[in-house]
Amino acid sequence: MQDQNQEILFLVVIGGLLALLLVGFIVTILFLYQRKQYRQEQELARVKEEYDQEVLKSQLEIQETTLKTIAQELHDNIGQVLSVVKLSLAVLPLEKEHQAYTPLQHIREVLNKAVYDLADLTKSLHTDRIAQIGLVESIRFDLETLRKTGLMQVNLELQGEEYRLGEQKEIFIFRIFQELVNNILKHAKATEIAILLDYLSDKVFVFSVRDNGVGFNMQEKKNSLSPLNGVGLKSMRNRAKLIGATMLFTSEPGKGTFVHMELPLLRNQEND
Missing domain, CATH: 1.10.287 (Helix Hairpins)
Known part of the structure; x- marks a missing residue:
């Protein structure tokens, strides 16, 4: 009788171990499956991001x-x-x-x-001219044209000594500048505009634009359902994203608008 009880106990223990092994196996399979699925989702997101970037770049x-x-x-x-x-x-x-x-x-x-x-x-x-004379002179030329119209007071501040950022980067930053000025002329009703080009660091280039116009509500602009609302902001952010820059828009009704862009870089990357 004792031998029979020991056999039953042995079978129970073996069955329990097998059950634990089976549960562990199932859990491991589920974990590996979820991790593989996560990696696939990450890869799909990466591929989609690269595809979107290539489409935007084109x-x-x-x-x-x-x-x-x-x-x-x-x-x-x-x-x-x-x-x-x-x-x-x-x-x-x-x-x-x-x-x-x-x-x-x-x-x-x-x-x-x-x-x-x-x-x-x-x-x-003309794109070639922008690449030829550089970002500072291209912006200075456009601002001089704006100054001659007498529409607003223009101030350009250059900090540090200019170094080339790379042809594509300078062209994109110049187009962002043009889009900003165009928005100010169309919507801001500003009388003053201040541009800053900061070359003091060889690790990050800083570009900012400030106006004293009517400003706007950032949250309302973000929540607007109109497909045409914020197109200019999206275009500028897309250009900045393509060259690895970040853009921050700050605005309030009656307090004007401030746009701050930072482009991380090294001086030896000027041909990128």
Whole structure:
């Protein structure tokens, strides 16, 4: 009887161990399956992120190519036509006493302004020129054009000595600057704009824009269901993301808007 009880106890122990092993096996399989599933989800998210980045990069490259083509067409075609008209008016044999002399002089002045404005526009649009003269001079040129309009007071502050950030990075930052200025002109009703380009560190480049305009409610802008609301902000953030920069927008109604961008980098990465 004692031997029989020992056999039963032995079978119970063996059965318990087998049950524990089976439970452990199942738990291990489930754990490995979940970990594999998690890794697959992470990989899918990474692939999707890379795909989205490539699509966005292609779209922005197409935009730059389009702007370059438009600039070239404006310079070669419309600019040439305006120059021909300007020269034609200049050789007209009109005396000062002629009744058409004064109107003609006014037309010449308007035409001259159109030629200069067109030249400024093509320079601002042309990608190669931005890469050639650099970010600081490109921004300074656009701000000088804005200053001449008398629409607002403009201040450009350069800290440190400029170093090149790389062609693509400088082009994207310049387009972000143009988008910011365009938004200020269209919506901010500002009278002052301050631009900061900070080259003091060789580890991070800082770019900021501040205006004294009407500002806006950040939360309302974020929660807006309109597909057109915040398109400019999204475009700027996308450009910044592509070059590894971070952007912070700060604004309140009646207190203007401040945009701060930081681009981590090393000086020896200027050809990236």
